[in-house]
Amino acid sequence: MTKIEAKLKQMGYELPKVPMDMKYWARCKRAGNLIFMGTTGPWPIVNKTVKGKLQGVIGKDVTVEEAKFTCKMSALSILAALKNELGDLDKIDKIVKLEIYLNGPSGDADPYVAIADAASELFIELFGENGRATRTVTPNLTNIVAELDMVVSVRD
Amino acid sequence: MTKIEAKLKQMGYELPKVPMDMKYWARCKRAGNLIFMGTTGPWPIVNKTVKGKLQGVIGKDVTVEEAKFTCKMSALSILAALKNELGDLDKIDKIVKLEIYLNGPSGDADPYVAIADAASELFIELFGENGRATRTVTPNLTNIVAELDMVVSVRD
Amino acid sequence: MTKIEAKLKQMGYELPKVPMDMKYWARCKRAGNLIFMGTTGPWPIVNKTVKGKLQGVIGKDVTVEEAKFTCKMSALSILAALKNELGDLDKIDKIVKLEIYLNGPSGDADPYVAIADAASELFIELFGENGRATRTVTPNLTNIVAELDMVVSVRD
Numbered sequence: 001m002t003k004i005e006a007k008l009k010q011m012g013y014e015l016p017k018v019p020m021d022m023k024y025w026a027r028c029k030r031a032g033n034l035i036f037m038g039t040t041g042p043w044p045i046v047n048k049t050v051k052g053k054l055q056g057v058i059g060k061d062v063t064v065e066e067a068k069f070t071c072k073m074s075a076l077s078i079l080a081a082l083k084n085e086l087g088d089l090d091k092i093d094k095i096v097k098l099e100i101y102l103n104g105p106s107g108d109a110d111p112y113v114a115i116a117d118a119a120s121e122l123f124i125e126l127f128g129e130n131g132r133a134t135r136t137v138t139p140n141l142t143n144i145v146a147e148l149d150m151v152v153s154v155r156d
Numbered sequence: 157m158t159k160i161e162a163k164l165k166q167m168g169y170e171l172p173k174v175p176m177d178m179k180y181w182a183r184c185k186r187a188g189n190l191i192f193m194g195t196t197g198p199w200p201i202v203n204k205t206v207k208g209k210l211q212g213v214i215g216k217d218v219t220v221e222e223a224k225f226t227c228k229m230s231a232l233s234i235l236a237a238l239k240n241e242l243g244d245l246d247k248i249d250k251i252v253k254l255e256i257y258l259n260g261p262s263g264d265a266d267p268y269v270a271i272a273d274a275a276s277e278l279f280i281e282l283f284g285e286n287g288r289a290t291r292t293v294t295p296n297l298t299n300i301v302a303e304l305d306m307v308v309s310v311r312d
Numbered sequence: 313m314t315k316i317e318a319k320l321k322q323m324g325y326e327l328p329k330v331p332m333d334m335k336y337w338a339r340c341k342r343a344g345n346l347i348f349m350g351t352t353g354p355w356p357i358v359n360k361t362v363k364g365k366l367q368g369v370i371g372k373d374v375t376v377e378e379a380k381f382t383c384k385m386s387a388l389s390i391l392a393a394l395k396n397e398l399g400d401l402d403k404i405d406k407i408v409k410l411e412i413y414l415n416g417p418s419g420d421a422d423p424y425v426a427i428a429d430a431a432s433e434l435f436i437e438l439f440g441e442n443g444r445a446t447r448t449v450t451p452n453l454t455n456i457v458a459e460l461d462m463v464v465s466v467r468d
Contacts, residue, residue, distance in 0.1 A: 024276035025291035029252045031190055031309040034343055036253040038290035057262070096341045097348040101294065102453060103262055106369070106415055109454035120336035134350035135337035136461055138413065139453045141258060141295045142265035149292055153343040180432035181447035185408045187346055187465040192409040194446035213418070257450065259418055297414060297451045298421035305448055 004089035007126055008079075015080035016043035016073070028085040033093070033153050039101065040081055041147045042073030055143045058104035062145050064111045068118035071100065071146035075119035078148055079126075086154065094130035095123055097151040101140035112137055119148060160245035163282055164235075171236040172199035172229070184241040189249070189312065195257065195305045196237055198229030211299045214260035218301050220267045224274035227256065227302035231275035234304055235282075242310065250286035251279055253307040257296035268293055275304060316401035319438055320391075327392035328355035328385070340397040345405070345468065351413065351461045352393055354385030367455045370416035374457050376423045380430035383412065383458035387431035390460055391438075398466065406442035407435055409463040413452035424449055431460060 008015070018040065020027055027038050042054055053070060056062040062070070083089050100116045116137045123131035133150065140147060164171070174196065176183055183194050198210055209226060212218040218226070239245050256272045272293045279287035289306065296303060320327070330352065332339055339350050354366055365382060368374040374382070395401050412428045428449045435443035445462065452459060 024273045024280065024288065025254070026288050027290065029250065029290045031250075031252045031307075032188065032344065036290045036307065039292045094341065094343075096343045098337070099292070101292075104453065106451070106453060107455055109456065112453055117336045124336065132336065132338050134339065134341045134348045134461070136351045136411070136413075137453055139262070139295055139451055141260065141262060141268055141293055143263055144265065149290070151343075151348065180429045180436065180444065181410070182444050183446065185406065185446045187406075187408045187463075188344065192446045192463065195448045255448070257448075295418070295451055297416065297418060297424055297449055299419055300421065305446070 002088050002090040004092070004126060011125060013076055015083060016077050018043045018077050018080040018084065020081065020084050027081040033156065034096070035085065035152050035154060037078060037081065037149045037151070039147050039149045040074060040078040041144045042070045043077040043080070053145055056103070056145060058102060058115070058145060059111065064114055067102070067115045067145050071115050071118045072122055074146050074148045075122045078150060082152065091154050092127065093153040093155050095127065095133035095150055095152050098123070098133040098135045099149050100135065100137045101147045102137060103140040103143055103145050106139070115146060158244050158246040160248070160282060167281060169232055171239060172233050174199045174233050174236040174240065176237065176240050183237040189309050190252070191241065191308050191310060193234060193237065193305045193307070195303050196230060196234040197300045197303045198226045199233040199236070209301055212259070212301060214258060214271070214301060215267065220270055223258070223271045223301050227271050227274045228278055230302050230304045231278045234306060238308065247310050248283065249309040249311050251283065251289035251306055251308050254279070254289040254291045255305050256291065256293045257303045258293060259296040259299055259301050262295070271302060314400050314402040316404070316438060323437060325388055327395060328389055330355045330389050330392040330396065332393065332396050339393040345465050346408070347397065347464050347466060349390060349393065349461045349463070351459045352386060352390040353456045353459045354382045355389040355392070365457055368415070368457060370414060370427070370457060371423065376426055379414070379427045379457050383427050383430045384434055386458050386460045387434045390462060394464065403466050404439065405465040405467050407439065407445035407462055407464050410435070410445040410447045411461050412447065412449045413459045414449060415452040415455055415457050418451070427458060
């Protein structure tokens with residue numbers, strides 16, 4: 001087992017199964033040393049009780065605590081998509097950009113920042129400073145609580 | 157005529173005229189082998205009846221079928237902008253990222269996915285696997301039904 | 313003083329102090345010659361009366377004129393973040409992509425374009441054609457009037 005995956009296991013996480021065979025879009029597309037990724041939602045994590053809600057409006061149907069869990073599920077899902085693409089998460093150099101899409105009304109930044117931090121915290125615990133990405137948090141179009149995509153750089 | 161444009165013609169499409177001389181922003185900006193693009197809306201296609209509606213809220217003023225057509229118009233418009241920049245669409249290596257902005261309320265993903273697929277289908281028919289981009293579908297700020305931008309890589 | 317900063321001063325602007333030590337995200341992340349940036353809001357400009365409103369809905373709590381000023385504040389703030397990262401703004405080759413997040417309801421494009429232009433105008437006055445970036449204007453999730461992020465290329 002590679003270093004990053006061993007660390008993930010040690011942190012108590014496992015990667016969900018994420019479909020990679022979409023007809024009309026790709027999860028990963030490489031250009032030079034950059035991998036651009038498609039928006040990835042929260043895929044169920046095997047052997048874990050799903051504590052996050054997948055759909056609903058933050059602050060109305062879904063609490064901030066629930067949304068943080070959903071956001072973390074999306075973070076693990078996008079790592080699963082990257083592993084599928086790269087074979088090995090140790091090939092990741094750094095997360096360059098993290099885009100987080102949250103399903104909530106325009107309003108006070110604090111709860112949204114807290115939800116986004118749940119994903120960022122996971123990446124930083126895993127990759128250190130290389131996981132502390134530039135970040136954008138914008139409204140989701142669908143009723144999924146939290147989705148994300150990112151741009152990562154990979155080692156040669 | 158180049159291969160991609162011949163294929164486009166064979167598919168029954170032609171490229172609309174898209175203005176390239178905006179004072180405050182650019183349609184294309186190149187960095188290395190990547191071309192980043194500005195958001196491009198649906199420009200009218202000569203000799204075609206415009207079946208899509210340009211403005212309105214999806215699901216209220218505009219049906220999903222109409223929005224699919226508008227999304228395809230934006231796809232053709234952004235190809236026109238790329239041709240203007242590159243001279244020849246055969247220089248495109250692949251579409252790395254496709255961002256689609258739809259004017260509709262937060263809700264069920266299915267109709268929005270169907271609308272986005274209309275643009276993706278066109279790119280895949282044209283470029284094969286190289287047209288199957290990573291994709292993000294987010295809310296539009298303006299009342300234009302469907303707009304898009306993308307990142308493409310070009311051949312040296 | 314470097315050329316770009318001298319020009320900025322000559323234009324009557326100064327750079328605000330922008331925090332760079334966020335725990336969970338980074339303002340800048342470099343990959344090759346590209347710098348991706350995190351979303352940056354309007355930081356107060358020393359010695360200037362803040363004429364823009366920081367929070368509120370455009371068209372309801374905030375006029376277009378006020379939002380233009382706020383958008384310009386965010387433009388100066390992101391330049392401050394870049395200076396902090398690069399040491400010297402003369403290292404910027406060009407602004408490749410500019411993403412602007414505005415807090416307003418979906419609607420007529422004209423006022424939003426005018427607000428976004430306030431940031432673009434500043435970058436173009438400063439960097440010429442290299443400041444005329446590709447541009448996306450989308451809804452903000454938070455109640456901050458205008459925020460922005462960008463991708464820039466830097467000289468070797």
